[in-house]
Amino acid sequence: QVQLVQSGAEVKKPGASVKVSCKASGYTFTSYDIDWVRQATGQGPEWMGWMNPHSGDRGYAPKFRGRVTMTRDTSVSTAYMELTSLTSDDTAVYFCARGLRPGRWLPGDWGQGTLVTVSS
Amino acid sequence: QSVLTQPPSASGTPGQRVTISCSGSGSNIGSNTVNWYQQFPGSAPKLLIYSSNQRPSGVPDRFSGSKSGTSASLAISGLQSEDEADYYCAAWDGGLNGYVVFGGGTKLTVL
Numbered sequence: 001q002v003q004l005v006q007s008g009a010e011v012k013k014p015g016a017s018v019k020v021s022c023k024a025s026g027y028t029f030t031s032y033d034i035d036w037v038r039q040a041t042g043q044g045p046e047w048m049g050w051m052n053p054h055s056g057d058r059g060y061a062p063k064f065r066g067r068v069t070m071t072r073d074t075s076v077s078t079a080y081m082e083l084t085s086l087t088s089d090d091t092a093v094y095f096c097a098r099g100l101r102p103g104r105w106l107p108g109d110w111g112q113g114t115l116v117t118v119s120s
Numbered sequence: 121q122s123v124l125t126q127p128p129s130a131s132g133t134p135g136q137r138v139t140i141s142c143s144g145s146g147s148n149i150g151s152n153t154v155n156w157y158q159q160f161p162g163s164a165p166k167l168l169i170y171s172s173n174q175r176p177s178g179v180p181d182r183f184s185g186s187k188s189g190t191s192a193s194l195a196i197s198g199l200q201s202e203d204e205a206d207y208y209c210a211a212w213d214g215g216l217n218g219y220v221v222f223g224g225g226t227k228l229t230v231l
Contacts, residue, residue, distance in 0.1 A: 035220065044122050044208055045157075045165065047220035061219050100170055106155040106210055106220060108176070110164040 002026040004096050004111035011117045012086050019082040020114045022096030029077035030054040033099040035107050036070060036081045038092040045095075050104070051079060086118045123148065123221035124209050131229040137197045140226045142209035144190050148221055152212040154192040156185055159206045159225075168207075169194060196228075204230045 007021040022034065036048040049060035051070040058070050064083070072079045079096055093113040100108030125143040132138040142154065153172045157165035167176050169185035172192060184195045192211075196203055209223040 037220075037222075044224040045210070045222045047210075047222065049219075059219070095164055100155075100167070100176075104212075106153075106170065106212065107165075108167050108170070110166070113164050 002098065002109045004098060004109060006094075006096060006111040006114045009115040009117070011119065014087055014118060014120055016086050016118075017082060017084040018086060018090075018116050019080055020094050020096075020116070022079045022081075022111050024077045024079070024098070027098075029072075030074055031102050033104060034070075034072070034079040035097045035099065036068075037095045037097060037107065037110075038090075039095065039113075040092040043092075046092075048081070048094075050099075053079060083116075086116075088118050090116065091118045092116060122224035123213060124211065124223035126207075126209060126223035126226045128224070129227045129229065131231055132196075132199045133231045134199055134201060136199045137195060138199055138228065140194045140196075140207050140228070142192045142194070142223050144192075144211060144221070146190060148190075148211045148213040149187065149192055150190040154185065154187055155210045156183075156192075156194045157208045157210065159208065165208060199230055201230045204228055 003025045005023045030053045035050045037045045039045045051058040053072045069082045096111040097107030098109045099105035156169040158168045159165045172187040173185045182198045206225045208225045212218050213221045
């Protein structure tokens with residue numbers, strides 16, 4: 001079955017960077033886009049961007065351009081999301097999600113989430 | 121402030137039918153299909169409805185979706201206690217360089 005397993009919780013200081021990983025299994029990693037979505041406590045999800053693991057093409061939400069980088073390592077079927085210049089507003093659970101179908105589809109399957117806490 | 125507007129709460133008694141609305145604009149719901157997700161505390165969202173009215177395998181047919189103009193709705197019939205959760209709508213916004221927008225969520229309480 002499709003599984004997206006994310007790296008563990010992180011605690012960062014303001015100004016630092018964080019890199020979250022998302023290891024895929026149960027399907028051909030390069031056939032489906034990966035989206036990254038974050039959710040602060042008590043808030044709705046917030047889309048950060050997407051990446052095509054086959055081509056490396058990516059698109060970022062305007063709010064995160066310049067601070068976020070999405071990459072992948074196809075040899076280990078893993079996607080990565082790095083966010084820089086962290087502030088307390090970046091404290092949230094970060095999810096990776098697979099598109100429902102090949103091509104640009106809204107998220108279907110989700111990882112378990114990674115809590116990133118930004119605190120001095 | 122979420123781009124898609126949902127009522128913050130909804131409620132119903134077991135067996136009832138409940139509807140949750142999601143309002144957007146011409147650039148998102150008006151031009152694209154809608155997904156609905158169910159989320160329990162401490163868990164990831166789970167896909168309930170895709171392409172506005174399609175159910176993934178394994179989702180009970182008590183859940184249904186519809187879309188009209190710039191609004192979408194999720195209906196839950198035969199409400200059960202285990203349906204108590206948060207529900208979110210999502211849609212693409214814009215064209216080729218578009219992005220995904222979500223609703224702020226509706227907390228469903230089964231009385």
